[in-house]
Amino acid sequence: MSPTPTLPQLSDRLFLADGGVETTLIFRDGFDLPLFASFTLLSNAAGYQALERYFRSYIAIAQTYQVGLVLESVTWRANPDWAAKLGYSSADLVEINRQAIALLQDLRQAHATPQTPIVVSGCLGPRGDGYVPAAAMTAEEAAAYHRPQIDSLREAGADLVSAITMNYVEEAQGIALAARAVGIPVVISFTVETDGHLPTGQPLGKAIEQVDAATERAPAYYMINCAHPTHFAEALPANAPWLERIRGLRANASTKSHAELDEATELDAGNPAELGQQYRALKAKLTHLNVMGGCCGTDERHIEAICQACLPLAWAHLSQPTLTF
Template sequence: MRRLLPHETDQRFLVFAATGTDLIFNRGVELPGFASFPLVEDPEAQPIIVDQMRDLMKVAAEANLGCIIDTLTWMANRDRAAPLGYGDDRLADLNRKAVALMCSLRDEAERDDVLVALCIGPSRDAYARLAPMTVADARAYHAIQIGSVADAGIDLVNAYTFNQVEEAAGAVLAAKDCKVPIAVSFVVETDGRLDNGTGLEEAIDCVDDLTDGAAAYFMVNCAHPDHFSHVLTGHPRLKGIAVNASRCSHAELDNATELDDGDPKALGVEVARLVGKFPELSIVGGCCGSDMRHMREMAAGIKA
């Protein structure tokens, strides 16, 4: 059954992109190198990662909102998994297992507005200043991960924390080749721009130009509203925000020894303000440092 995606319906949706920090600081799980995908193969860890998304589904249902449950595969690509001993075959199998876990959870919900997304990330550290991939190279690269689960029951691909236009465009074309919808989420710095200085909305337009508008929609994630709210103009292709709890820069967060979980209530108020000002933002959620307290505050703010 094909479910309606957020840009195809008036329903609002929640996402939770803070799986890593939530697992470490709130659920007591160790993540070597911040890689959470190995948990998919761990029978003892599987209930923890399922409960994490089940908690999101509960918050969404209580507010009569839809939700998008992401697989735990943001780093489950060739470059980032190889140092942990994963070859291509094992990685493909893991991605399919991750999808199967979330599809079972979607079935449990018995709602048409619970969607399963394959979560993908950039090929390398999103915060490292590295030479960009070409569009063609990125297309071939991301087709491996997307193609491994294209027939496994996902509703879409969520490409989080991309900071290079070329790689984002390649991921979009890879999803198109695999006949799977994709949403691209850019990460911005404290000035609301990508690390290389490209504006958020400029990046969206560039990806659309390079792909003939093949992405389903765009988002921004891993930034506090203070960092990007001033650059929003109501771009019709920007449909979602997944915000950090902390106002710190990425460099400050990388060097932090304790979790900065900010102010859940204040964050919920700010997210509600943005949705009120820009009603095309139909997807909201938390990123680094957030947990279900923040999600409940956001849900309460946008359901009104």
């Protein structure tokens, strides 16, 4: 096994990420995504072109502000249990993961520059519901379950895998162990409820510390996603050592709880400018935070507002002249 490669976002540079792909495709573009599975669009021309347009919109923002970009593959639902509900086989999943990474690699080849490096991340989602930690696995079971998708994403050429919307610690731990076993960098992104705790009730810091202890710090870094900054800002104690492990944030546009979002029939896009300022405020506590994207309800407006709010901080940290907008 070759050494795990170094990721360009493990630096002080600002890297953007995309927004809420599923909510954008459903509410703005009018696509039907059964079971929230955006990978279903890879198989038809109209869907594939919509995905290209979606990712290019974020590439344009990154190029405008000359920052890096992490592109996340549309494979959040491309694991066996969810795929079976949609009628896809294990062989189908290998091809789906390959196509999803190939799309991002093609975009990188066409658009990456030294000023705008592009990182291709293979997205892993939870085996079960993203909000409800039912039928929890052991770490060993989670490693065995997610290993085939990690293998296929690595073989397809992903730079790393990112486990998004993890809601209990054993699944995150298993994914970290499986990724380490095959030598691909892994990022763990936890989701939290309105009290800043995981849906299991475990404090975020305890979850990060538990995964790190059980995996010898296998994750390259941690993220928080699918929660609004107001849900967890007060749950980040100043100067706690584990805060240094959080490098990424993909917040929701809405302040609604997970239960409220599940029942929503209309998109709550929140306030992009306010969200940008909330990211800027979080940077005071999360000193290593430099990968900034969005989750449910966010789109290009939110990501540009986040970039405008936080890029001056990144330049100041690098002792560069502060940009004005």
